[in-house]
Amino acid sequence: MAQQRVVVVGGGLAGLAATMKLAELGAQVDLISLTPVKRSHSVCAQGGINSCNDQTRQLGDNEWKHFDDTVYGGDFLNHQPPVKEMAFWAPKVIDLMDRLGVPFNRTGEGFIDRRRFGGTLYKRTAFAGATTGQQLLYALDEQVRRREAEGLVRKFEFWDFLGPIQDETGRCRGVVAQDMVSMKIEAFPADAVIVATGGCGLLFGKSTMSVFCTGSAASRCFQAGARYANCEFIQVHPTAIPGADKLRLMSESARGEGGRVWVPRTPHDSRAPKDIPAGDRFYFLEERYPKYGNLVPRDIATREIFDICVNEGLSVDSDRMCVYLDLTHIPKAELDRKLGGILEIYEKFQGVDPRFEPMKIFPAVHYSMAGLWADYAKSGDGGLLPGSPRNQMTSIEGLYAIGECDYHYHGANRLGANSLLSCIFSGLFVGPSIINYIANQQGGYAEVPSSLTEAAVKTQQERHDKLLKTSTGDENPYLIHQEMGDLMTRAATVVRRNKQLEEAIGHIDELHERAMRVSLSDGGHWTNQNVIFAKSVQDMFPLAKSLLHGALLRDECRGAHYKPDFEKPSLTSEEPVERRRQAEVWCDEFEANNRKFLKSTIATWDTNSNQPQMSYEDVDTSLIPPRPRLYGLVGAEAIEEVWNERAKAKADSQQTATSTH
């Protein structure tokens, strides 16, 4: 068989996992990244990686429960077959990373230690200090370096992916990319292409993401015809350190290790936090969510912190919004061992030692559940069919999406410590699928007609040259980006209202037009970061527009997407019969709402109007029937009772139906 060549765009956890697996399977890989892969954004992941394990198993846990927590936490918008497959692979993924040398924290006896994360009652999370993402990434980076030394992988670092190359049938035959040092634009013909380019936090100006997480690579695929899905679902992490240039993540592991969130009951209490007695402290998460406490899923913690500051006026500081995240009750030695990395970040950037003084934190945009639509083939047992060429393939044939830039694993809200898992899992799992895809194709990378590659390079060269030449433009790309960030942060983060979204849509159209008229302060042909940034700013708009349109159309609350005007109320009656009636109505409405909105949002890009076209697609919920997410709701027991009766009746009638056939 002829040598196979795959282009992998992006060298974070997903891209590196795919690269090393493909190299092992004998394919040549061209790895393209706009930063040295060891510096990819995965290094910022702190808390850990989930799997059920020997210890949790003996407490009643299993892979199915991990799967169930993931889809319940995601408000059932996750596609269930891929999630099921991922949960069943999770223990194997951690075993592999252990073999690759990741220094996971150990128990006294030498087993991998675990901690608890949000949205579960089990200690599933393996961790390496508080820099787990960094440690996992380094292990994969090392394996890819090994394959590079063997000649199986060629790295193209400081190269910007400009777009896929498609033949007349629409099939992806390679990519066009630009050397960010010499500025030369080149074609990379391939048998298949993977994009593993992460999230799009920069749509919001400042976020917890690295500076290159613009989403522009996904947007370039989207503009080339790939479908973009669940666009309106962006996770706002409850705990980040506000900063002038960036909102730095303060990991959920701080709460996993016992950190407590509180505010003084008196607004802007001037006493030092340690002088405020327990009675004067409001541990609002613990009071409102006795079962999960500080470890409710992220969307809920975020809304509560937002609410306590914005609506209840209980922010710790009077001039900016923040709440306390308190670790001071935990012994210093334990904190150093398990959370050292993140405590150092707080210390370095805030000048305060969180071991002795509570941290001040506030929510920040953190993760994109949205991403390129990707396919999968379902197996007989409800998981994925290993090796099917359809797994992770976007709507462009031969173009695959994995990691944060795919869309189907995390639904409406991602659980903490599941992203490192989905990245490595999808990266490993896609390898054999791609090999099989290539085996069934006519015409390999060596037969890509030069007319095709030349035309693709020419299109990109023209765009580039035009930007450099435009001296008539009057817009500054940096200021446009700031405006976009402010707009998106105001209209489309924690709380969403239709009126604001409508206004934002008008405003974003205008900003988009202005972004197309940017004038550069650097017209040079060597390491021109100005033009690279300008292009990425322009390409952020298709995603920003899809996000706003998706949010406007979705008149409901689901996971991270919260519209108070469409929130389902708690039960009000204490009287049993009336309460029961209210619960029935609640469940009726819940089912009606699901029929309408339990769908993946699908955007396609219309180049003529420069607008997304929105539609919906069914979600595969065949394994675990959707049920109400009732964390902390008043009347939850009554609703649950009604719901369980209905679920049982449904199951019974299905059984009768099958037995009579």
Add this chain to the structure above:
Amino acid sequence: MIAPIPTKKNPPSEIRVRVLRQNGPGEEPYWELFDVGYEREMNVISVLQKIAAKGKNVDGKKVAPVAWDCGCLEEVCGSCTMVINGQVRQSCSALVDRLLADEPDEIVLEPMSKFPVIRDLMVDRQRLFRALQRVKAWVPVDSYYNLGPGERQSTKEQERAYPLSQCMSCGCCLEACPQYNKIELTRNEGETDEQFEARKLAAFDEAFVGAHAISQAMLFNHNPTGKAIAGERLDALMGPGGVSACGNAQNCVAVCPKEIPLTTSIARAGRATTFAAIKKWFET
């Protein structure tokens, strides 16, 4: 423990920034001055972002934005290393208030001097990554199939490995090292891309490998599976530019932002290579 950030009573309205610029490899470096509006809680990254947005130098002349490299902005990716007021460090964790407290007049930014300048504050650190290949800094596992967990490890072993594994390849230790000298080659006439690349890598492989790579070699030589090729790593460290090239200045450990015990790794590598050399001598 770190002292609290001094909050200046009368913060300046503008900060003066002096940048050592260079338009490309082989070009003459030059100083350029910028004034940037002061804000609370700035770091060198936000200063450079403001310079880019403004696009003008101190004389009001329109100039190209300063080129520099950055990524995570929380000191875990290693991208944004540069020399700030004479000290090599990450620009994200260089807080303006602290810099001004030490040196109120201006902030001076220079590229690292041990790597070829690409443009302005951006340098080419290819040699740093090449050194990781040279010492085979990886665990030589059989395959990426599911073969069960790795070996059990004690807390002590984990606590020895983890600090070394936090190395983010930032280059501070190399900038500070008197034994690590800049290698900047230019392409010969008629040389192809491949030939030039091969000549460059050969030059890298003969020169001092650097504290970071020695430390990584020790990390993997103590990994239960990694030690299977410990001998090959020691061979790499015994050759020219290996551990014996270290002059024991101990600057590396002093500047490491992650406080990695680099000199301990170097001492360990020194002992291990000596033993390996003696053993070889007896075997031949």
